[in-house]
Amino acid sequence: MLADWWQYDFLRYTLFSGILIGLICPILGTFLIVRRLSMMADGLSHVTLSGVAAGMLLSKKVAFFAAINPLFFGMIFSVIGSLFIERLRKVFRSQQDLAIPIILSGGLGLFTVLISIADGFNADLYSYLFGKIVTVTIEDLYALVGVAVVVLGTVLLIYKELFAVSFDEEFARVSGVSRRAINLWFMVLVALTIAASMRIVGVLLISALITLPVAASLQISGSFRQTILYAIVFAQTSVLGGLYFAYLLDWASGGTIVLMAVLILLVVLGVKKLKVLFR
Amino acid sequence: MVKLTDVSFQYEDKVVLDGVNFALDRGDFVGIVGPNGSGKSTLMKLILGLLTPTKGKVELFGQPLQKFREWNRIGYVAQQVAHGAGGFPATVREVVASGLVGKVGMFRRLKAYHHVSVQEAVDRVGLTAKLDQRIGSLSGGQLQRVFIARALVAEPELLILDEPTVGVDQESIEQFYSLLRSLKEENSLTMMIVSHDVGVMTQWVNKVACVQKKIHFHGTAHDFEHNQEQILQQMYGGSMKLLSHHH
Numbered sequence: 001m002l003a004d005w006w007q008y009d010f011l012r013y014t015l016f017s018g019i020l021i022g023l024i025c026p027i028l029g030t031f032l033i034v035r036r037l038s039m040m041a042d043g044l045s046h047v048t049l050s051g052v053a054a055g056m057l058l059s060k061k062v063a064f065f066a067a068i069n070p071l072f073f074g075m076i077f078s079v080i081g082s083l084f085i086e087r088l089r090k091v092f093r094s095q096q097d098l099a100i101p102i103i104l105s106g107g108l109g110l111f112t113v114l115i116s117i118a119d120g121f122n123a124d125l126y127s128y129l130f131g132k133i134v135t136v137t138i139e140d141l142y143a144l145v146g147v148a149v150v151v152l153g154t155v156l157l158i159y160k161e162l163f164a165v166s167f168d169e170e171f172a173r174v175s176g177v178s179r180r181a182i183n184l185w186f187m188v189l190v191a192l193t194i195a196a197s198m199r200i201v202g203v204l205l206i207s208a209l210i211t212l213p214v215a216a217s218l219q220i221s222g223s224f225r226q227t228i229l230y231a232i233v234f235a236q237t238s239v240l241g242g243l244y245f246a247y248l249l250d251w252a253s254g255g256t257i258v259l260m261a262v263l264i265l266l267v268v269l270g271v272k273k274l275k276v277l278f279r
Numbered sequence: 280m281v282k283l284t285d286v287s288f289q290y291e292d293k294v295v296l297d298g299v300n301f302a303l304d305r306g307d308f309v310g311i312v313g314p315n316g317s318g319k320s321t322l323m324k325l326i327l328g329l330l331t332p333t334k335g336k337v338e339l340f341g342q343p344l345q346k347f348r349e350w351n352r353i354g355y356v357a358q359q360v361a362h363g364a365g366g367f368p369a370t371v372r373e374v375v376a377s378g379l380v381g382k383v384g385m386f387r388r389l390k391a392y393h394h395v396s397v398q399e400a401v402d403r404v405g406l407t408a409k410l411d412q413r414i415g416s417l418s419g420g421q422l423q424r425v426f427i428a429r430a431l432v433a434e435p436e437l438l439i440l441d442e443p444t445v446g447v448d449q450e451s452i453e454q455f456y457s458l459l460r461s462l463k464e465e466n467s468l469t470m471m472i473v474s475h476d477v478g479v480m481t482q483w484v485n486k487v488a489c490v491q492k493k494i495h496f497h498g499t500a501h502d503f504e505h506n507q508e509q510i511l512q513q514m515y516g517g518s519m520k521l522l523s524h525h526h
Contacts, residue, residue: 034367157386164380167367170357171429174327175381176350222413224369 004247013136014200014243014253020148021197021209022239026217026231027155028190029210033218034227035166036097040187041194041207043085043100044078046107048195049203051077052128053114060118069139070128071195074203078191081107086187131202131254133247140199147196151189158182163224200239202254212261213238216268234264280305280437280469281326286335288321295321297492299335303437303471308463310484310500311473314515319473319490323441326471327355340436351382354430356423356440364422365415371425372410375400378429400432401425403465404458420451424458431462438462440472444479452476456483477511489514 005011032040054077055070081103088099115125127135155162164172165182173179194206201209213234214227221227242257249256281303288296295318303309313319324330325337328344337344340352364374376389376397383389401410404424414422423443430438440459444452460483463470474480481487487503489496491514496503503510 160377160380160383160389161385163369163373164377167364167369167374167377168357170329171355171377172380173329174350174353174355175378175433176348177380177385218368221368222370223411224367224373227368 009138010134010136011247013138013141014133015240017136017141017144017197017200018239018243018257019236020144021200022235023232024148024151024193025197025206025209026213026235027228028151028186028193029214030217030224030228030231031162031166031186032190033211033214034224037100038207038211039097039100039104040085040190041210043104043107044081044191044194045198045203045206046104046111047081048074048078048107048191048198049128050107050110050114051075051195052198052203053111053118053125056125057114057118069137069143071140071143071199074128074198075143075192075195077107078195079188082187082191083184086184127202128198129202129204130252131198131200131205131257133200133243133253136199140196144196147189147192151193154185154189162186200243200253201257202252205254205258208258208261209235209238212258212265216261216265219268219272234261234268238264280307280340281471282336282338283322283325284336284338286325286332286337288318288325288330288332288334294492296325296332296490299490299494301488301494301497303469305436305469306467307486308460308470308484309472309486309488310477310480311471311488311490312475312477312480313490315475317491317514320441322490323439323471323473327353327439351433352436354378354433354435354438356426356430356438356443358442358445365417367415368413370411370413371401371406371417371428372397374414374425375428375432378432382433396432396434400428403431403462404428418451419447420455423447423451423455427458427462431466434466435468437469437471440470442474443472444474444476452479456480459483477507481507491515 005015032038051074052070055065055068055073058065059068059070085099085103088102089096092098126132161177161182164175164177165179169179197206213231216234217227217230221230238257238261242260243253245251246253246256283299283301286296286299287294299322301322311319311322321330325332328347339347340349379389379393379396383393398410401407404427406421406424406428409417409421414425417425444455447455456479459470462468472480472484481500481503484500486498487496487500488494489510495514496510
């Protein structure tokens, strides 16, 4: 059965995409979680969904847009959504967590309206919602490679600034770090990652892959670097294990990946509990 | 080092500081005191560039605040409770190293000698044995020393501390001030400390500034101790009763 993964193009694209997602989601997820912004991915995923719906609607109504991947619109909407969240966090300075539900509801509202205008979409939309192995195309993979290069490059180049801003925004500001620029760029990266990952994990489940491996990692890590490292290991295990079982059992890939991540979290929590009991 | 000329600041309609003139000279160890909401933290934030004055001029090291870029010359220790940092999955080493972010500059990685500076800063605050431990395992007093090491690692000339003893137990407070004094002497630092705990702080600093919208007193700690009752009554109003305590 493993030979199938090399024999069929779509399976290879899925596999490579999965490995890249399992690399970038936990890295960004670690920074999001320590800043208590774990719901950010949820908010942006709904905006991305409305972007994809807008892309599908346009391709249905206007011939010119038929050749453009709806994912592209998803990316644009997601980036705009991330800029809005940053803006709203400033407007609601004392209730910053309000920014995410506002964007989330807005995204979902727009999505449902677009569906009703289009008078329903084909089954393809299901793959955006929950992820499906057979739907990953070479264009999706290219988009993901591009996003992964930008994300990894950014983290390598400004790791210390990202750490400083995540740990203590005020101190980073006093140290001369451009907190606003760092925050803005980081949100754009999260937005692009969500849009590029949705074909595999599905837009409704992407936040799980951003948060669950980090949640497991936080239980056992001894440092910030270790948190990122363990989260990558857990995410890779979830993605590769999830894809394998999804193909074997013909389940939705996103759901299976997320279930794997939940299982890993439960095992880590269980092992930690046992260690405490037998200490 | 720091000069505020006729500085005012207001949040919407509320005037917090009104025409404040204040100067901090090299070698000073100044305690800023005042009741809650008196504007002492605002004064500190104006100096750090975290707030912009509605009127007046702030100068740092002879340069207007708007043009000042050498932030590594200033170390900052924020109020510990404001951090809620205990749950953050970082080690003492990682947190202290983050103090170098401004000095090293964007897109540059820490070099071997930077890591030596981190080790030295941690040694100086007496946490060598905790270097690779997660900060969540430290006590309030130890965590506060981590933040001092983070502020010191870039070798600043001026150290500004905002209510640094809030959430720290009494025994550690004494150790904390003693540490500050030795750091000041070893590194010829200028220090400014904002605190509501007048009794303890004035035993350690050499100058005191009392803030209540304006600067009501700015002089030596010795003068402050002698006129304490009168100064505080002027600031807090006639109904105030002074209770002194020594630790």
